[in-house]
Amino acid sequence: MNNKNQVIYSGNYTFGNREMLMEKIQMRMSEKRFLHVLRVEEMAVTLAKKYDVSVEKASIAALAHDYAKERPDKEMADIILAQDFDKELLPYGNPIWHGIVGAYLVEKELGIHDLEILQAIRLHTTGAKNMTPLDKVIYVADYVETGRDFPGVETARSLALTDLDQAVGYEAKHTLLHLIESNAKVFPKSLETYNQWAANN
Amino acid sequence: MNNKNQVIYSGNYTFGNREMLMEKIQMRMSEKRFLHVLRVEEMAVTLAKKYDVSVEKASIAALAHDYAKERPDKEMADIILAQDFDKELLPYGNPIWHGIVGAYLVEKELGIHDLEILQAIRLHTTGAKNMTPLDKVIYVADYVETGRDFPGVETARSLALTDLDQAVGYEAKHTLLHLIESNAKVFPKSLETYNQWAANN
Numbered sequence: 001m002n003n004k005n006q007v008i009y010s011g012n013y014t015f016g017n018r019e020m021l022m023e024k025i026q027m028r029m030s031e032k033r034f035l036h037v038l039r040v041e042e043m044a045v046t047l048a049k050k051y052d053v054s055v056e057k058a059s060i061a062a063l064a065h066d067y068a069k070e071r072p073d074k075e076m077a078d079i080i081l082a083q084d085f086d087k088e089l090l091p092y093g094n095p096i097w098h099g100i101v102g103a104y105l106v107e108k109e110l111g112i113h114d115l116e117i118l119q120a121i122r123l124h125t126t127g128a129k130n131m132t133p134l135d136k137v138i139y140v141a142d143y144v145e146t147g148r149d150f151p152g153v154e155t156a157r158s159l160a161l162t163d164l165d166q167a168v169g170y171e172a173k174h175t176l177l178h179l180i181e182s183n184a185k186v187f188p189k190s191l192e193t194y195n196q197w198a199a200n201n
Numbered sequence: 202m203n204n205k206n207q208v209i210y211s212g213n214y215t216f217g218n219r220e221m222l223m224e225k226i227q228m229r230m231s232e233k234r235f236l237h238v239l240r241v242e243e244m245a246v247t248l249a250k251k252y253d254v255s256v257e258k259a260s261i262a263a264l265a266h267d268y269a270k271e272r273p274d275k276e277m278a279d280i281i282l283a284q285d286f287d288k289e290l291l292p293y294g295n296p297i298w299h300g301i302v303g304a305y306l307v308e309k310e311l312g313i314h315d316l317e318i319l320q321a322i323r324l325h326t327t328g329a330k331n332m333t334p335l336d337k338v339i340y341v342a343d344y345v346e347t348g349r350d351f352p353g354v355e356t357a358r359s360l361a362l363t364d365l366d367q368a369v370g371y372e373a374k375h376t377l378l379h380l381i382e383s384n385a386k387v388f389p390k391s392l393e394t395y396n397q398w399a400a401n402n
Contacts, residue, residue, distance in 0.1 A: 176381055181375060185400040193393045199386040 007045060007059040013114045014060060022076045024110060026061055029070050036147060037066055043160075051164050053133045061138050064110060068102035070096070076101045076193040088188075093165075096187045099125045100104035127172055127193030136164050169198035208246060208260040214315045216259060225263055230271050237348060240266055244361075245342035252365050255317075262321040265311060269303035270295070274362045277302045289389075297388045298393060300326045328373055328394030337365050344372045348382045370399035 009017050025035050041062035048058035050192040068076065076097045080089055086102060103122035104110050120138040123131065127139050144167070152174055172194040177190040179186050210218050222309040242245050242263035249259035269277065277298045281290055286301060304323035307313050321339040324332065328340050345368070353375055360368040373395040380387050 126279060134203050146214055173381060173384070177378065180377055180381070180395065183374070183401050184400060185396050187394055188392060189387060194381065198381075198384060200384050 001067050007055050014110050031065055039145035039147050040141050043145045044137050047137045047141055051133055053137050057117050057134055058137050061117045063107045064122045065121050069098045092187050126189040129192045129196045136168050140167045173198040206299050208256050239345035240348050241342050243383050244346045245338050252334055254338050258318050258335055259338050262318045265307045266322050266325045270299045293388050299354045327388055327390040329369045332398045337369050341368045374399040
């Protein structure tokens, strides 16, 4: 991966350095997904620099955002029930679970306690009505990292580099359209994100 | 309007006969809208006969469904506040208000107390997760009445005459797509309707 964007960790948010974090994350996922994670980190660091967000937090949240993505459904559902997370999550499966369960596992297993980092992981798939700049950086970086290829990705990428809020709105709108055109169930929070960041109010 | 579908009222749900109800409704709206209302009634009666729904209730709910549509925003907002309706309604304006406020005014001013009729009026724009056959008849009739002309209306009309649940799903999905493509704010209940009747569960 591109070395020029590599971030030196302060140790304030993670037990070890970036390489130690990467190793723990790599062990939990396929190589294909790990390469996606590295591309999200690279884009997140670029966006963090541009929008005056902590580069270290952006790097950590990006590296950890899909930490739970390859856990078995049974393990994730058990966590949702045991931790008393919103029962409305249950019908939605991995695509919606992995952010929320991911934030929980990142804290528990990787020892990352920073609330901003955990929230950015929690919200990275759905977005939210209220998002911090870090939340937006991770949400958008996941959508426009250089490996993504879908109709509209160049518009999204160009918005990401010029207007972060508009990039959030574009992603919220087009994610929703894609889900509905595919007859997929839509988690209500994704509509809240669209209403806040994309719809004319 | 087509006389063959005209319904004789029992007097169980309305103070007077159909003509007396029509007159009160006609006085509250433009001629253009009143003609739409008569076409919705005609379609609702056709669907009610096909799906074994009370033809009299379908006629009354259809005639009254847009009763509040031309009330001033101020009057509707005052009713939402005074009647302690969901405050989340307030940003959505007439398109979302007129069903809920309409059901209230239809009871208060037209003396129609039947809960099934009032609910069909209340839900006619958004649909809902749980809908009675009468709710579905009014929701769909409003979308496919013979004056409607939009891309897909013939598919919607043909579904209405063959599978009422599929027609509800088609309408929920395509209404949502149209709103999102137009960057319009979407009331959460419209997503619930889509998730229940259109999405693959």
